[in-house]
Amino acid sequence: MAKLQLRRFITVPVLYLLIIFVICVLQFTQGTTFSIINGPLSISGSYITDEDENRIPALPFHMVFKGLDMYIDDSSPVTLSNKNGEEENLSLLSIEDNETGISLGFSENVSLDISVEKRGDVDLLSISAKLPTSDSTLKFPYKTIKSAKEEISENSHLISTNDKQYIFQGLVDSDAKNLIFNNRATTLVYRTFIPSRGVVITDLGKNPLSSENLYNTNIDKFAATTLSALRNSLNSSYTEDDIAAFIAEMAKNGMYNNGISSVPQAFISGTTRTYKTNTFLNNLVRTNESMILQEREDLSRISRLVSEKNPSVFEFPALIPFLWDRTSTPLLNDILTFIPSLNMESVTPLQAAGILAAGMDYDTYLKAEKNPFLILEESCLRIIRESLNDLGENIFVSTDGKNIGILENIKTGKILIKYGKTYNKPEWANAGRIIISSVLSFMNDKGNFPETASFTFSADGTKKTGIVQDTSKILKASTVYPILVENPYYPREVSLSNELGRGVWAWTSAIEIKGLKVSENQIDISVRFPVGESHYLVIRGIKPFTRIQLYGMDYRTDNRFETYNSSGYVYNSSTQTLYLKIRHKSETETVRLFYETEQPETSQPADATENASKQQNPENTGEAAPAQVSQGTENLDIPVQIQ
Secondary structure, three states, X not given: OHHHHHHHHHHHHHHHHHHHHHHHHHHHHHOEEEEXXXXXXXXXXXXXXXXXXXXXEEEEEEEEEOOEEEEEEOOEOOEEEOOOOOEEEOOEEEEEEOOOEEEEEEOOOEEEEEEEEEEOOEEEEEEEEEOXXXXXXXXXXXXXXXXXXXXXXXXXXXXEEOOEEEEEEOEEEOOOOEEEEEOOEOEEEEEEOOOOOOOOHHHHHHOHHXXXXXXXXXXXXXXXXXXXXXXXXXXXXXXXXXXXXXHHHHHHOOOHHHHHHHOOHHHHHOOOOOHHHHHHHOOHHHHHHHHXXXXXXXXXXXXXXXXXXXXXXXXXXXXXXXXXXXXXXXXHHHHHHHOOOOOHHHOOHHHHHHHHHHHHHHHHHOOOOOOOOHHHHHHHHHHHHHHEXXXXXXXXXXXXXXXEEHHHHHHHHHHHHHHHHHOOOHHHHHHHHHHHHHHHOXXXXXXXXXXXXXXXXXXXXXXXEEEEEEEXXXXXXXXXXXXXXXXXXXXXXXXXXXXXXXXXXXXXXXXEEEEEEEEOOEEEEEEEOOOOOEEEEEEEOOOOOXXXXXXXXXXXXXXXXXXXXXXXXXXXXOOOEEEEEEEOOOOEEEEEEEOOOOOOOOOOOOOHHHHHHHOOOOOOOOOOOOOOOOOOOOOOOOOOOOX
8 A cells, every 4th residue: 555655746846847747848849939019019928939940920910900800710711712702711921020010911912011100199000911913812810908999989999998089091891800902991990099179171261261363362461461561661660571571572573772871871871780681781790690600509499409309499499400501410300310209199280380380391401211291291281270260251260269370370381381282282382371361350550469369258168259459468560571471572581401412501682593513623602683783692601712702703802892883792611601792784683503623714804904993992883803713722621411
């Protein structure tokens, strides 16, 4: 009896150890589990290794994304059927991980590409099928995780989980719990569902204020009202912004010279002028210092906002061109880095519009294959749409549904017009025109606006009944003018980076300015302005040159160039800044820069000797003399590729 008990005491543990050993052997010979995490997409399964060390997927296989469980097992296979309804089960042959998701390979030459993406506050799963024939239909089984709830209605198929909802866009058999793919629907999308609020954008074309002709009429009315008011203000009080808007509007109406002569002499000769009016009234070198100081302040502010990942950085006008032309690559890279993680819940309508503007400018300046701002496009449009409040035909942008910021509406409206035209989305251009035409109804007889207004509501607070303007703070016409009126005479930055290399740009009031790299040793800058008139411009990023020509003649530098009744220039090699005065003998004049080490002999026109004698007297109204220029031998090295 004792021997029998001893035998059992030894045999039972050995038997258990043997069973455990067999289980372990079977596990490691039959399958090895794995898991892949790609953002919100979780993938799990197992594989076996054949004699050639190839890994072959084994079942079950799961892909879980935001409450949705896409799975394959022996009882729920992926199936492929033909037009006759003949169906066969497919084998999972391969699983390939990549940056955006995974690719699944099946028997019968079927494959699925699964990718995940975050677009602002929208999470998105996309499944694209490659089918063997045009009459094939693929069925992929799915279910929901335990904490999720499936909600099916006539108009939508939603899954709710963690207080959020997700919607299917594609073919789904909710009864059989299959995702369906065929030749008409090869892609299925499962994404965050955000209920639509605000006005119906596609209906805005029916609004009379969406008319482009009416919009242009309203802008012209604003410009005429502003011009009349500014003309009268020159006899009393005025700001530099007033002067800039006045001269620009006079020039637009063919009265440039009259506009200049109407400016009070006290302002012209004063020391308070800045870069804002130097394209009209000279003193380029001195006033350009104010632009440099402003640049430093702007770059410092942008840098701080970027470091804080603050979306208000997108309120900065022309953000991408500003940084691109100043070769601020680190700041640009930092902006592109924080875009994917931007918290869209804190983004205002104006900031959303600024992101759209940055995306448009990104395409123009950086010309990359993939625009990183596109991931925020849908969220930005939704934020703007939800901020739109209608009152009759008028539509206003309001963040809180109560208050209206006039400047915010104007800026947002202008960006939407450009966005709609750039991407052929007329409904958004309509929205922009309606917003601006609505705000223009607040303009007074001086072209000024209230800074803010607010809605009034019915007694129960459910319906907007009117608008009350807050006239305690005034938004001046000259502040709004450069935003509303597309006037090329208004002083502005013009990038020449696409033609002459990054970092080359002009501060000008020319109707048009273009650059052309003729050769490694020559660039041409053509400037268009009314015949007989003079204007002043600053071109930045111009590397030291050997010669400069105007009217086809060599010119020499002269610090008094602005005092002559002719063209002239000064160049600062340390800042690579070219200061020019151009008097237009023809509408388009060309500034030609040479970068050769040896100067060929040049002929001068017959009147050069006469002009040279006039140059001795700075107050002489005759033309300053062209002359040979000897200024450095450094060759031009303009970057033509994106840095």
